[in-house]
Amino acid sequence: MTATTELPVVPAGPRRWAGTWRRGRVIAAFAVLTALLLLAHPLVPNWPGNAGSLLETFLPWTGLLVLPLLAAALVRRSALALVVLLLPALAWGGMFGSRLFDRREPGGDLTIVSHNVNDENPDPAGTARALAASGAQVIALEELKRSEVPKYADALAAAYPYHEVEGTVGVWSSFPLRDTRPVAIMPWTRALQTTVDTPKGSVVVFVAHLPSVRVRLDAGFTANGRDAAMRLLADAVAAESAPRTVLVGDFNGTADDRALAPITGRLRAAQDVAGDGFGFSWPAGLPLARIDQIFVGGVRPVAAWTLPATGSDHLPVAATIAF
Known part of the structure; x- marks a missing residue:
């Protein structure tokens, strides 16, 4: 008898492809959960440990x-x-896709720079000169060390003859300032309000440095102090009746964080409207989050961007607005 060799049976086309639709159900489930996390992040509870804000x-x-x-x-x-993965991809694209592009426009009436200069900055004068080179008409500084203020003032004096400092925050301007006063958001002064009189009209500028946050194993995201200061700051902004308002500073929180809702519900983040990319500002060496903000009301942001690193652990942020 002659031996015969049996060949393997290859499944027909439809049956062969049917397996690809049965495999990967766990992966598909995680894709759905990722999409839900993106779309329903406001529903993530802030307890325990401010998990939603984190x-x-x-x-x-x-x-x-x-x-x-x-x-x-x-x-x-x-x-x-592969098909289900379209859900989180589309969700992310709908939320953040526009931030991948440069939305800046030419023109504008006023450029503002805000920078947490770090109270351990090894080169205050060099930092001041770098900020002045941006060409901004208004420079707001946070985390000023009292003994270092004269160094910033001397380096900025030529281009910014007007300046005011309250506590650890200050404003330098090429236009006159008036009605400057501290804003009580903490037991010590870390916020101020002033009016800048430009040739195109006046604008009220708030500068703030909110309390720091930490991630701790025993307490989670320790943001309660920041959130309390945020509410006081929002009340001060809401009480201002001027038609044009700009709020800048180190918020130790992003515009996506629900804790900033008292502000983002009233003012627009310049970076979200007219930014170049995501504009991450911290930490300076490898920016992962934009916690330094420029919010505006009654004006139109036409450009927003980050400046090169200085001696600080934050990057400076800038915005140009049109009246």
């Missing part, structure tokens, strides 16, 4: 969760997972 601080980075899921879907050859 998530929202780094919300744009949740898009990276798609990458390992995509790799797993390709390894598993799962058509189901």
Whole structure:
């Protein structure tokens, strides 16, 4: 008898593809959860440990969760997972896609720079000169060390003849300042309000440095002090009746964080409207979050961007507005 060799049976086309729709259900489930995390982040409770605020601080980075899921879907050859992965991809794109592009426009009437200069800055004069080189008409500084203020003042005096300092925050301007006063958001002064009289009209400028936040294993995201100061600052801004308002400073929070809602519900973040990219400002060496903000009301932001690093652990942020 002659021996015969049996060949393996290859499944028919439809049956072969059917397996790709059955595989990867766990990956697909994680993709759905990622999409829900993006779309329903306001529903994440702030207890325990201000978990919701912590998530929202780094919300744009949740898009990276798609990458390992995509790799797993390709390894598993799962058509189901690949299709479902469109959900978090589209959710992220709808929320943050526009920030990938440069939305700046030419023109504008006033450029403002805000910078947490760090009270341990090794080169205050060099930092001041770098900020002045931006060409801004108004420079707001936070975390000023009293003994270092004269160094900033001397370096900025030529281009910014008007300046006011309250506590650890200050404003330098090429236009006259008036009605400057501290804003009580903490037991010591870390916020001020002033009016800048420009040739195109006046604008009220608030400068603030909110309390620091930390992530601790025993307490979670320690942001309660910041949130309390935020509410006081929002009350001060709401009480201002001037038609044009600018609020700048180190908020130790992003515009996506629900804690900033008292501000973002009233003012617009210049970076979100007219920014170049995400504008992450901290930490300066590898920026992961934009906690330094320029908010505006009654004016139109036409450009927003970050400046090169100085001797601080924050990057300076800048915006140009049109009256």
